[in-house]
Amino acid sequence: MRIITAFLLMVLWLGAAAQQDKVLEIRAHYKAVKVWTNCTDTDSLMYSGYYADQMIRNVNDAPWRAIGIMHDTITFWYTDEMEAENADGNESGDKSWALQLVTRSSQYAMMFQYQEWLFSDGKLVFHYDRFDGYDEESTYEYRYYFDNNKLIRFMNGNQIIGFDESIDPILQSGERMKTLFLVF
Structure with missing residues (x-):
């Protein structure tokens, strides 16, 4: 029984270490x-x-109407599209591999939102979402770290916490940004 427990603890520790390494890679x-x-x-x-x-x-x-001040700016940061199309591992010649970072700054009346989508090899690896609402309850700051479209870390403010909701809306927002980039 001790051997099984020790083995399970080692597997969990190795998984956590691998996730931490991936998070550090994304941050770099x-x-x-x-x-x-x-x-x-x-x-x-x-x-x-x-x-x-x-x-x-x-x-x-x-x-x-019904909002007042409304302003929205999306910025796409990307590398050379031709190089991205021919990059190692890009079998389909996907131009979205050039996309590195998308930033979005929005103002709705007296509320502000700032978002970032970070991409690597055409995949969403990080999403940041900060919303400054009217009060403390409507204000938040979230960070999502991904590896192969799987959430490996979620942070609310500076705290690492569990995430029990679907990540599909976040992944879909990244896909929308890639689509906007490709048609822009």
């Missing part, structure tokens, strides 16, 4: 991408290897 990729997306030095941007396109909804900030 995130930091590498953010170095260039936050760069404001025009000389450095010439050599960044990242391109950026933006979609802005309600450019003139005209008030929306």
Whole structure:
């Protein structure tokens, strides 16, 4: 019985260690991408290897009925599409492999939302969602880490907690961002 218990504990520990390694890998990729997306030095941007396109909804900030102020900006950060199409492992020549990061900033009346979708090899690996609502109950900050479309870590604020809801809406939001990128 002790051997079985020890074996099960070792398997659980190895699984947790593998997840932690994957999270660290995702964070390193995130930091590498953010170095260039936050760069404001025009000389450095010439050599960044990242391109950026933006979609802005309600450019003139005209008030929306029943909402008031409404503004939405989506930015796509991507590498060379031709290189991505021919990358090792990209058997289908999928251009979405070029997509690295999507950021979305939205304002609805006096509420603000900021979201990020981080991609690697055409797959969603990280999603960040922060909403500043009217009060503490409507304010949240979530982080989702993925490996092969499976949730490996969920954080509410800075706490790692269990996630017992379907991850399909989050994965679908990543697919929508890839589709927007491809048709943009």
